[in-house]
Amino acid sequence: MGEPTEFYATETWTAGIIGLGYVGLPLAITATNAGLPVIGLDIDATYVDRLRAGSSPIEDVPDEQLAAALAAGLEVTTDTDRLGDADAIFICVPSPLGRNREPDLSYIKAAAETIRRVAHPNLLVSLESTTYPGTTEDVIVPVVLDAGLTLDQNVWVAFSPERVSPGDELKIADIPKVVGGVTPASTAVATAAYERLVASVHPVSSAAAAEMAKLLENTYRAVNIGLANEMSQLAEALGIDIWEVIDAAATKPFGFQAFYPGPGVGGHCIPLDPQFLAWRAREANFATRFIDLAEQVNVAQPGYTADRISALMNEQRLPVNGSEILGVGIAYKPNIADDRESASIEVLRELEAKGAVVSVLDPVVGRKRIEEHGFVAVDPGDDLSRFALAAVLTDHDDIDYAALAAAVPMVFDARGTYRARGLSAPNVHAL
Numbered sequence: 237m238g239e240p241t242e243f244y245a246t247e248t249w250t251a252g253i254i255g256l257g258y259v260g261l262p263l264a265i266t267a268t269n270a271g272l273p274v275i276g277l278d279i280d281a282t283y284v285d286r287l288r289a290g291s292s293p294i295e296d297v298p299d300e301q302l303a304a305a306l307a308a309g310l311e312v313t314t315d316t317d318r319l320g321d322a323d324a325i326f327i328c329v330p331s332p333l334g335r336n337r338e339p340d341l342s343y344i345k346a347a348a349e350t351i352r353r354v355a356h357p358n359l360l361v362s363l364e365s366t367t368y369p370g371t372t373e374d375v376i377v378p379v380v381l382d383a384g385l386t387l388d389q390n391v392w393v394a395f396s397p398e399r400v401s402p403g404d405e406l407k408i409a410d411i412p413k414v415v416g417g418v419t420p421a422s423t424a425v426a427t428a429a430y431e432r433l434v435a436s437v438h439p440v441s442s443a444a445a446a447e448m449a450k451l452l453e454n455t456y457r458a459v460n461i462g463l464a465n466e467m468s469q470l471a472e473a474l475g476i477d478i479w480e481v482i483d484a485a486a487t488k489p490f491g492f493q494a495f496y497p498g499p500g501v502g503g504h505c506i507p508l509d510p511q512f513l514a515w516r517a518r519e520a521n522f523a524t525r526f527i528d529l530a531e532q533v534n535v536a537q538p539g540y541t542a543d544r545i546s547a548l549m550n551e552q553r554l555p556v557n558g559s560e561i562l563g564v565g566i567a568y569k570p571n572i573a574d575d576r577e578s579a580s581i582e583v584l585r586e587l588e589a590k591g592a593v594v595s596v597l598d599p600v601v602g603r604k605r606i607e608e609h610g611f612v613a614v615d616p617g618d619d620l621s622r623f624a625l626a627a628v629l630t631d632h633d634d635i636d637y638a639a640l641a642a643a644v645p646m647v648f649d650a651r652g653t654y655r656a657r658g659l660s661a662p663n664v665h666a667l
């Protein structure tokens with residue numbers, strides 16, 4: 237192999253990717269586009285068949301892009317043995333929280349077991365799944381050592397957090413990548429490998445630093461969204477328009493980044509990632525007060541939003557109980573179909589608990605999924621006259637908000653949608 241950094245910087249090495257979801261599939265395509273042979277492994281056979289047929293389940297990966305990568309040699313398989321050909325293996329499997337908000341490492345451990353089976357000398361292993369600081373050392377290193385390999389001689393192990401942002405234009409090749417190895421040589425080798433894939437790599441001195449950097453990024457967002465949510469509640473109590481306040485503060489050219497209130501936090505990153513840090517902190521007997529406070533505010537926000545909707549209806553002498561309410565947008569963020577951990581759904585469940593009859597308009601998530609949640613699905617263009625109120629909970633671009641305000645007696649805008657689009661109507665009330 238020669239010098240390993242030289243090898244990964246210049247040779248045509250084979251990339252193996254475990255898990256071909258939101259993170260792994262774009263990475264597989266990025267590596268293929270970089271001119272490397274790529275073997276993508278997933279345990280879900282139906283899913284792999286779909287990928288093989290060129291049908292992409294991920295919005296950010298158009299079918300044409302997948303088809304082009306397959307034509308360029310991207311291999312997708314359920315056969316773990318195929319990873320035996322890989323010179324570098326990237327782990328992109330889920331890392332959820334367990335029932336008691338503790339890290340569920342079962343997927344990472346299963347991927348590590350796959351690596352144990354296929355491990356061979358001259359191998360780089362990089363974990364990309366979000367997790368607590370120490371996981372790469374605790375879970376990946378023992379497995380490669382157990383497979384008979386020797387760190388820094390014929391195996392290098394690193395963590396590199398994934399920063400893909402579903403629904404955004406930014407492609408992973410353009411997003412700077414943090415890379416931390418379990419040894420300095422591992423950092424150097426992983427950096428050389430990632431420099432083949434992305435425009436900019438930021439090496440750090442340990443895998444744990446890279447693991448914590450990812451958690452800091454998302455904790456920063458959770459805390460600031462929590463602050464925006466609390467400020468919006470305060471502004472309401474003081475009779476001040478929070479949206480006007482934030483827009484005014486955002487004119488400061490330094491020292492302020494605008495975060496906006498909403499119905500709560502959603503998705504599988506912002507609500508979850510700070511909990512990895514909180515869990516690790518508990519083990520070290522350390523209290524993470526900012527994380528706990530942000531969690532407290534953000535978790536209460538769907539209930540607060542539902543209460544604001546009830547109060548608005550009450551002002552109009554309308555009961556929530558028995559009224560038809562339209563939820564607009566149930567994805568966790570605009571312009572994507574992913575509704576995991578969506579706060580919008582929490583708001584609608586709260587309204588149902590108060591007796592409302594809830595329907596949902598979300599052309600991005602689609603009828604099938606809306607009905608799976610037990611809501612009545614409404615299509616764009618349907619007659620909306622039966623609804624007492626429409627609550628804009630996720631502001632997809634694909635919705636005619638002016639027409640919505642004209643079609644229903646009241647709109648509750650939990651996202652500042654109308655203001656952001658320069659629209660106004662007397663029956664639109666912002667969070």
Ligand SMILES: NC(=O)c1ccc[n+]([C@@H]2O[C@H](COP(=O)([O-])OP(=O)(O)OC[C@H]3O[C@@H](n4cnc5c(N)ncnc54)[C@H](O)[C@@H]3O)[C@@H](O)[C@H]2O)c1
Nearest residue numbers: 255256257258259278279280328329330331346365366398
């Ligand atoms: N989706 C995001 O926006 C995002 C952003 C940054 C980080 N992350 C992190 O990246 C990791 C992956 O997330 P994702 O959103 O891509 O998940 P995902 O659920 O979209 O995809 C994971 C894939 O891994 C496959 N898989 C599970 N166990 C496997 C195994 N043992 N062998 C082979 N395949 C296996 C699943 O079948 C699935 O297709 C998580 O740790 C997540 O927190 C996600």
